[in-house]
Amino acid sequence: MYLTWLDSNSWLVEFGEGDRTTRVLMDPWLVGDLMFGNAKWFFRGFRKSDRTIPENIDLIVLSQGLEDHAHPPTLKVLDKSIPVVGSPAAAKVATALGFTHVTTLEHDRVFTLDDRVKIQALEGSTVGPTTKENAYVMRDLLTGATLYYEPHGSHSPKLKEMGEIDVVLTPMIDLKLPVVGSFIKGMSSSLELAKWVNPQVMLPTAAGGDINFEGILIKAFTAEGGPQELQQQLQDAGLKTRIIEPKPGVRTEIAIANPCPI
16 A cells, blocks of 8 residues: 655555556645635635646545535546545535536445445544534455545544554644634544554644645644654553654555455
């Protein structure tokens, strides 16, 4: 398995091997600014230059319908014939932008891409008063390797019933706002998650990478935790899980010993 972190929650995951490699682009924000409701004064994320659009994408996976996961400027420039799997909210965004093969994956439903990759949706983070977005467990049907992704640190207890998972992508910090509290619960949930699924490798998501942020919302954030603190907690708990801190844009091989059955 190869992973390329493309900043924030954007990942290119390469399953399989050789001419049977499957390239999955997750929650892509690659071009343009990130804003919510075009309110630049409130929140703006930006790079000095856009990321190169990866080639030969086999599948786009969207965990949430919000702009930082289903980023309209990026989705607009991607090939609309690429299949898309997303939460109900994310699927609506993709459909509205003209993608022609969109699968809405509700919680506990499964999608299989050409007998190469199986994706199961689980409950993820609560967005707004009632909406629970998606987390995903992905299985490489060629190698048996498994990967779990949830971008806000909210993990379904059903994971405890699924056995071990090889690779986990999850935030490793808590981001808090006054009154609201933690809206990213990475640090407070990652150790428990590791005890549930005993991953070989964990990588942090939701960090900035090569992105700059500005706006009044940024000034209100407080952050706690981090990969080094979590690694110590894992060791103290007797877990052999290894944390890898990826560099933005660098393709990283994830060596998996005896992939876990799931």
